[in-house]
Amino acid sequence: MHADSELERLMARYQAGDFAAATALIHRVSPQLHRFFLAQFASRSDADDLLQETWLRIHKVRHTYRPSEPLLPWAYAIARHVRVDHYRKSLRASAREQRLEEICSAPFVTSNAASGPPGDELAALLAPLSESQRELLAMLKVAGMSLEEVARATSSTVGSVKQKVHRAYKKLREELGSLNLKKGGSTHQP
Amino acid sequence: MNDKDIDEVLHQAAQTSDALEPALLQRVAASLQPLEPVRPLPRTWVLATALLFLGAAIALVAAFHAGFYGFAKMDLLERLLIFSTLACFACVAAAEFVHSMIPGSRRLFTPENLLLLASILLLAIFALLFHDYHTDHFLSAGILCLVTGVAHAIPVGLLGWLLLRRGLALNRVAAGLLGGAFAGLAGITLLELHCPNFQAFHILVWHTAVLPVSAALGALLGYLLNHHLRRTASVGPEGTRPSH
Numbered sequence: 079m080h081a082d083s084e085l086e087r088l089m090a091r092y093q094a095g096d097f098a099a100a101t102a103l104i105h106r107v108s109p110q111l112h113r114f115f116l117a118q119f120a121s122r123s124d125a126d127d128l129l130q131e132t133w134l135r136i137h138k139v140r141h142t143y144r145p146s147e148p149l150l151p152w153a154y155a156i157a158r159h160v161r162v163d164h165y166r167k168s169l170r171a172s173a174r175e176q177r178l179e180e181i182c183s184a185p186f187v188t189s190n191a192a193s194g195p196p197g198d199e200l201a202a203l204l205a206p207l208s209e210s211q212r213e214l215l216a217m218l219k220v221a222g223m224s225l226e227e228v229a230r231a232t233s234s235t236v237g238s239v240k241q242k243v244h245r246a247y248k249k250l251r252e253e254l255g256s257l258n259l260k261k262g263g264s265t266h267q268p
Numbered sequence: 269m270n271d272k273d274i275d276e277v278l279h280q281a282a283q284t285s286d287a288l289e290p291a292l293l294q295r296v297a298a299s300l301q302p303l304e305p306v307r308p309l310p311r312t313w314v315l316a317t318a319l320l321f322l323g324a325a326i327a328l329v330a331a332f333h334a335g336f337y338g339f340a341k342m343d344l345l346e347r348l349l350i351f352s353t354l355a356c357f358a359c360v361a362a363a364e365f366v367h368s369m370i371p372g373s374r375r376l377f378t379p380e381n382l383l384l385l386a387s388i389l390l391l392a393i394f395a396l397l398f399h400d401y402h403t404d405h406f407l408s409a410g411i412l413c414l415v416t417g418v419a420h421a422i423p424v425g426l427l428g429w430l431l432l433r434r435g436l437a438l439n440r441v442a443a444g445l446l447g448g449a450f451a452g453l454a455g456i457t458l459l460e461l462h463c464p465n466f467q468a469f470h471i472l473v474w475h476t477a478v479l480p481v482s483a484a485l486g487a488l489l490g491y492l493l494n495h496h497l498r499r500t501a502s503v504g505p506e507g508t509r510p511s512h
Contacts, residue, residue: 095305101297108296109288117282126292133296139436141306142370152372159371159438166498200281219278230372233439250274 090145110221117200117216132157151230206253211246316362323454331461338463357386361450368443369435379445398468410474417455417478425451440490448486452479
């Protein structure tokens with residue numbers, strides 16, 4: 079709670095034009111935002127781009143943050159939007175590339191992050207989940223946000239978040255349980 | 269494996285993620301310069317009150333111009349029930365409209381649920397109060413009321429959007445729907461003040477329809493704006509960012 083109010087103070091100073099506060103805020107919030115992107119199948123370079131784009135967006139709309147409100151739901155709502163925009167752009171780009179590939183009939187290697195290995199243990203762990211479930215768990219477990227804050231960030235209600243998290247845990251229990259069984263059955267596992 | 273184990277696995281995985289390069293953070297910080305001070309948006313209640321004044325003013329001015337025939341014909345119970353319900357939903361819709369323009373705001377209702385709830389409750393109150401089941405000039409009189417209500421809802425919605433223009437609608441369709449629903453409530457208020465036709469089906473169908481029609485128009489506007497902005501963004505050269 080104390081750390082959160084510190085973030086909000088930094089944000090208020092950032093709005094007032096204090097560059098040192100803006101820099102401190104970037105250093106405090108960026109690691110978890112970066113992990114949030116990595117947890118959702120972004121490659122390392124995509125996550126870097128998404129982080130920069132998120133800060134540019136935050137900078138443009140920093141007046142929409144109200145000092146009495148929690149900062150993380152606000153920042154994550156913008157980060158989510160940036161990620162969705164990026165996803166749509168990459169879909170359009172890959173569709174164009176695919177058309178080109180059909181014309182050339184040449185082998186096609188996509189640069190889309192979703193097709194390659196995520197390069198992050200968390201992303202691999204969350205892989206069996208749906209996009210929205212991954213997003214919720216990344217906010218709850220990586221960013222350490224409360225249910226109320228996640229509901230704010232995703233423009234939904236606490237009840238709806240609880241329900242989605244419950245389903246995500248059920249799926250993870252099943253996946254991790256079967257993984258443990260396989261590990262237990264095999265002698266070659268490290 | 270129980271939930272605690274999963275929590276631990278997730279926590280460990282989150283901790284073992286690669287560290288961020290300091291150069292990246294420096295680049296991000298450098299991109300924020302020059303840093304000008306900004307004025308934060310006012311509190312929700314300030315913006316919602318401004319919206320309510322706007323909606324009430326347009327409904328009252330229009331009713332003053334057209335005549336308060338409906339209001340004059342109503343008894344006290346009808347006035348109390350109808351206008352207090354409209355006022356309650358207008359307050360909720362105004363607050364939700366404001367919240368839809370501010371990222372990370374607390375939401376009490378999803379836009380669809382709010383629209384559904386308001387429509388059902390208005391239908392129930394109208395059904396409870398009006399028992400004249402004649403249907404004289406059902407279509408012609410009804411369409412006139414629907415058009416009048418929507419025509420007055422449009423400026424409320426557009427001016428409301430103008431009032432909240434400094435906000436940021438992350439979901440423009442939802443924001444449009446909420447703005448349209450709020451404007452639709454202003455349109456219904458005008459009809460209740462002005463329309464002296466108390467036939468139950470006329471009010472149930474045509475007056476209530478102003479709410480979903482206005483909301484649909486707002487959502488359509490949000491969708492078209494979304495579409496336009498995406499096209500504008502995709503037309504630009506690779507790497508350029510859309511201007512806001």
